[in-house]
Amino acid sequence: MSSFIGKYAQVKRNQFRYNLAKAKRMKVCYLFLAPYAVLFFAFFILPILSSIYYSFTYYNILEPPKFIGFKNYINLILQDQVFLTAMKNTFLIAVITGPIGYILSFLFAWFINELPRWIRTIAVVVFYAPSIASNAFVIFLIIFRGDAYGYLNSFLLQFGLINAPYLWLSDPKYIMPVIIVVILWMSMGTGFLSFVAGLQGVDRSMYEAGYVDGVRNRWQELYYITLPSMKPMLLFGAVMSITQAFNVCDVPRALAGYPSTDYAARTIVTHLFDYGFSRFEMGYASAIATVLFLMMILCNKVIQSALRKVGT
């Protein structure tokens, strides 16, 4: 047994030596990587680690952080009613806009792919423009305005569908549906582009082979040929759309106000901003950030392992 461990250690040591020698030989590689790596560690890895550290402390910027164990997390779950609302809203938005946005981006990318070249160009711009002009969603403030001059209200009034203007953005009943619609409008993002590009790259001869082998309609073609060849893009698109679905912050803040009526549009990220940058309870905010981080990573892992099985 001991000889086994000794051998294992020997192998590991040799491996390490080999790697070290290799690293020395390829010094220039590290030189190239260094600027990015330094910034990446400083602004992506270090923040995550320090966020986990601060989440166990009471920290208000002025005093040095004080270690308080799991108290932040306990308060978060047991005491903070608003956090639970935020959690509920975030999950609602993520569960509705994530999958629907993802599936719609794929379907429309697939439909667009069959158009003649010049129409395809226009269609890609039309579908992608809302997400790239990302602050343009403030125009929904006019469309959903609460008085009779708001576009939707006046439209409905004119057709006699409602009697009095609805307060789309102040009534807790309507805030969430409005926000979900706006987020769906913006959901054809990076994943959509990736799909459009990936579809153009699928080998044409596979479709011909499929036709000869008896694929009868477009849906069979989609399932048996297109989806399996698109797998890497599907994974990338999933990562992007999950990240987007959990990161909802600007839209509810701009449309429903900050804070919104009865916290009806509070999401985890707006809650985080509230505690971090309005109340400067950095420890508590870090606990929120850590929860959000864990949720996003977990969700991504689960969905990725599910997507790997598609079409094989």
Place this chain on the structure above:
Amino acid sequence: MSRKPQVRHIVQPKSKSRAEQLKFLAELRGEVQKRPQKTFNVKKFLIISAVVVALSLAVVFFAGYRLNAIDAYNQQVEETGQGTINTSSPIYAILRLVALIELGIYVIYAVVKLLAPKRRKPNRSIWGDIGIYLMLAIVAVAMVFPLVFSVCSALKPLDELFRFPPRVFPQRVTLDNFSDLIVTMGQSWVPFMRYLTNTVFITLVGTFGHVIIASMAAFVLAKYDFPGGRTFFSMVVTALMFSGYVTGIPNYIIMSRLRMIDTYWAVILPAFAAPVGLFLMKQFMEGLPTSLIEAAHLDGAGEFRIFWNIVMPNVKPAWLTIIIFSVQNLWNTNAATVIYSEEKKTLVYALQQIQAGGIARTGQAAAVTVIVMLVPVTIFILSQSRILETMASSGLKD
């Protein structure tokens, strides 16, 4: 971890029986006469289209006639001061919608039949195509409507902005909102142009640095196998999954330790290290032939020379892609958490301030919205084909 070579199975949907397969194979060999190809039947097409057009025109005319009649009646009654008939019944809207959809089907059918190439793709039924085109058209209108609406509101004079019922398109086009924006904001504490300059500066510097730094890292990650490289890349891929607001608070603390709060660098430095750019660049560079780099090595070029003179010119499409993502990110940043001085605030922050100005600033808010959205959309339109070229290699491999 050796992987077995994957055998791609030949597609065999269950719907086909053995007899059908045999028949199909026989057709392929030319033993049996080929099934008659569906040809374009001009007569049928004309009859169907005529019926459809007649129907839709009838519906539209009927609805229009009814509405006109009621309008005339209302006018008559108004003079005498009696009750009027409500023309806003939803039934007319529905009728018009139906007519519009019919017309749409007809137009798309005609387009598909007349403009599409004579040899249609296999496995595509014409009615399926029509359904899909119709759906695409409807959704495209819904997608583009808010954008068109914002451009139109920016071009409306004040009285049209508050007219009831509101119209989408302006009647008297004016650029007053834009000039108002510059005039009124010019008299305030910080002129509007200052916000614009701030954003332009942040976007230019941030994007430039990001492209250089991320491509350098992507080059070695894609083309050399060195210890730690793969681990680093998998960390970047993980960072794709949480990039955003999660790091906001610690970033603030780090920035304040570095004494960079309230400088442009607080926005620019994190943008240099955006993971999406590195990811896309690395995936694209993997497509470059390794022989190119080896040949340059044999000719005695150093690593930096290879990077600058050989790799960079070859990945121009990827530049454009990460430029557009970086511009989109930085141009839309509001940075209110790390920048406090008014004269360093960004355009989006100004936009939010103007919107907070309420009803009186509606026109100017629409004008700012247009300015904010114009830049990224224009860059995207100009570089669209190159961007798609890069995104084709964007997949996340196991």
